[in-house]
Amino acid sequence: MTLTRERIGWAGIALAVIAAFIAVPPALVRSPVPSIVLAVLAIALGIYAVPGDRRLGWGAIVLGLLAGLGAVAATKSSSGNLRDVFTWSALIASMLRFATPLLFAALGGIVSERSGVINIGLEGMMLMGAFFGVYGSDLLGSWVGGIVVAVIAGGALALIHAAFSIHLRADQVVSGTAVNFLALGITGYVFVDHYGDNGTPDNISRAPDLNLPVLHGGFFDSAIGHLNLLTWSALLLVPSLTFLMFRTRRGLRLRAVGETPRAAETVGVNVISTRYVAVTVSGMLAALGGAYLSVGFVGSFNENMTQGRGFIALAAVIFGKWKPLGALAATLLFGFSSALADRLPTFSESTATLFQALPYVLTLVAVAGVIGRSRAPGSIGIPYVKE
């Protein structure tokens, strides 16, 4: 094992993570010195790695800086507050909660983009799921009905995107943006028209939490013992989709259509219908993510409640290199940042507001840092013209 600059860069990143980690519980080192030493070391390794691997090097430098600052801030605040925020089991549960909608949407994004259609409309499809989940649950009196209605609504919106970007060969980014506006308008309109100023009713049937009996008390009980059914479904979808995409004929066809549609066509794959199915499925998955927000988590809907999560999911697709497992890692990272921001009001209300921006900043950094390292499907964004 040689000491390449790339490995040094990874070491720098690891050191930065350790520098931040030792300042918070359970290690809770109360002096800033060890963290600062580690952070400086991380930055030094980063600087060394820059000529070999620019992104990795800069990643280590930036992370080292952030870890140093964070650790100093941590040692300056009371250990009681720190223990409140960094209750790891609760943080993990919260991370999984925040990651669930992102994961559904990101998996949807992977399906669509692997078939060669950019899906900027994930946000709108999530929003459809969020509203129609509550609407269906209210109308049919059960959360199962809500989820079915949500999936149909998301699929229908995706079908519009599919028709425009596949059949009418629209610019896919513009068409996706249009679909987002449409979703905002449709959900807002029906919401106001149907529920008026009162908002959605309080007694919405919610998707149940799964209380795992084997984990009485302890760390695992509070971390994963009471997660929502939909959270588990999203996690199970990761291996299922991986298998489907990389181990089955259907998956191979999907990827072929996204890479070289002409070649796929010549061996008898129907490019147009494959793309239609992929985009529709992606809308359905995104809608499940939206439905989790409303029927799964809070049990109500408010206008524009997805708040850009569809775009974070899109970033997770790129960050995860168009692979389900990669998307899982990315959404867990974004989920963790949301979970952290969520618990920070312990320190200061005002600063916590600023930390609401953290997931978006992280997404920005992730997209900037990873592009070029990950390769998009070959014919993504290019409408297919039959010959």
Next chain:
Amino acid sequence: MTDQPLDPVDAGAITTPAARLASYIRGGGIVVPLLTALIAFVIAGLIVLITGHNPLTTYKAFFDGTGLNWLFPWTSGDDRTTAALNLQQTLIATAPLILVGLAVAFAFRAGLFNIGGQGQYLAGSIVAVWFGSKFSGMPHLLHVLLVIVLACAAGAAWAGIAGVLKATVGANEVISTIMLNWIAVWVGVWLFGLGGPLQNPETPSVPISSDVTGSAKLPVFWGNPNLQGLHVGLFIALATVVVFWALLNRSTSGYEVRAVGFNPEAARYSGMNVARNYVKVMAICGLFAGLAGAIDILGWQFRLATNDIQTSDIGFLGIAVALLGRNTASGTVAAALLFGALKSGTSQRNLDPSIFEPSLAFNLTLMIQGLVVLIVSTDVIALRILRRGGALNPFRRRPAPAEEEAT
């Protein structure tokens, strides 16, 4: 329906949005945008109809709310007074829409999709309210100029982040500008929220900024300054349109921008610095959007509440404005007037709630916006309808590439 290929160009051959849209501009002239808007309004009317309202009276109420009936000579008496007030509102809304429309259009011409108009607009607004509420002793014009320059710089810097990321690491500008929108929102909410650094110190329980001082307010030239008369921001916006046109069509920079938009590889090959162009283009876009924020703050808002920041949608309307206006100077003005009228015609202040609920109308506007963008995204629909009209249509200019379709 699929008996003939209907695209004005071979969609497979042209991949940048700018190039596609440019071919559409040649393809349809002024009729296609008009048709696009018409289709969107008809579909929205159908939605109004199936949800149990009368679309005709609804649209009539919207129209009365815009004040455009002021232009009719037969409007008189009280109606005329109300119409004048409403028309002032429409034009107040049009001015920033022109500017955010230009911010999106300019990027499109360089092959970039700037969805960040909202964040850049907010960056401009935040800086404008910050410096507009300070230096109360400054001479009037000087203060206005200073605030406008700073707000433009803020917008340019905010958009510049996306430009730099695109130029250096190739980060997709769609995702980065959207993330910057949300970051701008939360920074704004933090700044003016309870306990925030720029919250009005005199009202500690209200999440709102301090007021802009009299020395930084834009003069009102039509109507009562105390009743939100029409301020000179409209002229600033129109002057910027001229700058946009000259910059794009009469300068070397503009030539490079368009060249990069048509084909980045060819531009690179002919010695243009594509990366630097991306940064420059985004900064100019941000400048336009930041200016929009400044004239709104200095012209009629005078303060920013956290609620304003979270519900503002000017920047997103800019996308529909630019696309409907074909990313051209004159088209953007016309489309901004349409959406400005729609915005004021459906506002709480101007729309009669006994005919149509303003909060419903707001969502209807979003749908119209979505439909417009959706139809523009392909343009095949509008062109198809046009071709059905065939020779009956005197305005139609059939483009050269479309002639080759006889296969």
